[in-house]
Amino acid sequence: MIEPTPGDSPLADPLTDAEREARIEQLLVSGLDEYFAGRMDHAVNVWTRVLFLDRANDRARAYIDRARRAQAERQRESEALMHQGLQAFDDGEVDRARRLLTAAVERGAPHEQALPVLHRIGLLDVAAATTSAPAARGGWRRTDRPLGRADGSRLGPWLL
Numbered sequence: 001m002i003e004p005t006p007g008d009s010p011l012a013d014p015l016t017d018a019e020r021e022a023r024i025e026q027l028l029v030s031g032l033d034e035y036f037a038g039r040m041d042h043a044v045n046v047w048t049r050v051l052f053l054d055r056a057n058d059r060a061r062a063y064i065d066r067a068r069r070a071q072a073e074r075q076r077e078s079e080a081l082m083h084q085g086l087q088a089f090d091d092g093e094v095d096r097a098r099r100l101l102t103a104a105v106e107r108g109a110p111h112e113q114a115l116p117v118l119h120r121i122g123l124l125d126v127a128a129a130t131t132s133a134p135a136a137r138g139g140w141r142r143t144d145r146p147l148g149r150a151d152g153s154r155l156g157p158w159l160l
Contacts, residue, residue, distance in 0.1 A: 015053075024050050028059055040067045040074075078107035082114060089117055094124055 015023065031046035044067050050060035085100030098121050101114045 020053055024053050024057065024060075027053075028063070031060075031063060035063070035067055035070075040071045043067050074107055078104045078109035081107065082109045085114070086117065089121070094121055097121060 027046055027050045031043045031050070034040075034043035034046055044064050047060040047064045047067070050057050054060075081100050081104035085097045085104055088094075088100055089097035098118065101109075101118050101121075105111060105114045105118075
């Protein structure tokens with residue numbers, strides 16, 4: 001992370017043009033380091049500091065736009081994984097649901113949605129380990145009562 005320097009302070013002596021250009025270049029490079037490390041918010045913050053020094057800096061504006069698009073794409077991907085994982089759980093595909101929900105959380109999906117279902121999957125694993133495997137008992141069986149999630153939606157009709 002970039003530490004504040006005396007040149008960042010509004011009370012400091014104004015920067016010369018050469019110092020200002022050097023500082024801008026340093027911030028642009030630091031922002032790229034943050035970007036390629038996957039810390040999009042930090043990168044946007046660093047590049048925004050460039051705009052305080054040079055409001056018309058096209059590189060900073062382009063970098064900020066690119067980082068925001070990458071954030072939006074990452075969010076869309078995590079939401080799609082979350083949706084697919086929840087659907088897989090509803091369909092009784094526990095292993096697939098675990099993989100999809102874990103990937104969604106790793107990509108930044110809201111933990112509030114994924115962790116309760118992952119916890120239920122863990123409970124199913126424990127139950128399967130302490131009792132006979134579902135395949136040995138004839139597989140999954142459909143129940144008449146749907147299980148509920150914390151948000152009130154249906155978890156699915158499949159139980160051990």
